[in-house]
Amino acid sequence: MRLLALSGSLRARSSNGAVLRSALALWDGPTALADIGALPHFNPDLDGEDATPPAPVAALRTAVAAADALLLVSPEYAHGVPGVLKNALDWLVSSGECVNKPVAVVTASPFPTGGDHANAQLRETLRMMTGEVVTAACREIPAIGPKIDPATARVADEETLAELGVAMAHLAAAAATSLTP
Ligand SMILES: Cc1cc2nc3c(=O)[nH]c(=O)nc-3n(C[C@H](O)[C@H](O)[C@H](O)COP(=O)(O)O)c2cc1C
Numbered sequence: 220m221r222l223l224a225l226s227g228s229l230r231a232r233s234s235n236g237a238v239l240r241s242a243l244a245l246w247d248g249p250t251a252l253a254d255i256g257a258l259p260h261f262n263p264d265l266d267g268e269d270a271t272p273p274a275p276v277a278a279l280r281t282a283v284a285a286a287d288a289l290l291l292v293s294p295e296y297a298h299g300v301p302g303v304l305k306n307a308l309d310w311l312v313s314s315g316e317c318v319n320k321p322v323a324v325v326t327a328s329p330f331p332t333g334g335d336h337a338n339a340q341l342r343e344t345l346r347m348m349t350g351e352v353v354t355a356a357c358r359e360i361p362a363i364g365p366k367i368d369p370a371t372a373r374v375a376d377e378e379t380l381a382e383l384g385v386a387m388a389h390l391a392a393a394a395a396t397s398l399t400p
Pocket residue numbers: 228229230232233234235236293294295296297298299327328329330332333334
């Protein structure tokens with residue numbers, strides 16, 4: 220089964236990027252990372268049935284349609300979802316590729332809250348889009364800093380890795396169920 224990941228951080232040394240790479244390594248199947256940093260700002264004028272979507276938007280929609288499950292990994296900015304990730308989701312609202320798509324939302328933060336506001340907001344947006352939010356596969360990871368090995372840019376903390384493994388197993392199970400006729 221194919222997993223597509225979207226990151227809410229564009230930062231080169233992103234802690235959420237490290238979480239994302241670690242989670243993808245635990246997925247049994249092909250994986251890909253969506254290039255949402257290349258998307259233009261969402262504009263409904265470019266989103267209608269008669270509109271030709273910009274190339275990065277078309278590429279995102281194709282990648283989401285081809286995925287059996289989605290993994291969103293994101294920081295929280297100002298108690299909210301980073302604009303780059305909300306922008307990507309806005310491009311997917313009317314086109315429908317997220318409908319019934321199993322999705323896991325993982326947020327990581329240097330603070331004890333684990334990005335709980337952004338996590339809740341992402342789940343709410345995905346539910347509104349009628350994606351299948353797999354609650355058992357969602358995680359809020361607190362105090363992420365020391366849990367990452369800067370040499371590998373991956374999660375080194377055993378407990379967090381185990382949690383990510385459980386989360387990916389739940390996401391894979393949901394994807395397998397949704398493929399069953
Ligand atoms: C503009 C800005 C706002 C932030 N707001 C929050 C916040 O509301 N909650 C939080 O947990 N962390 C907040 N942070 C801290 C980020 O969680 C931290 O910078 C984190 O490393 C960003 O994720 P990344 O390492 O994946 O880029 C904020 C950071 C920035 C730059």
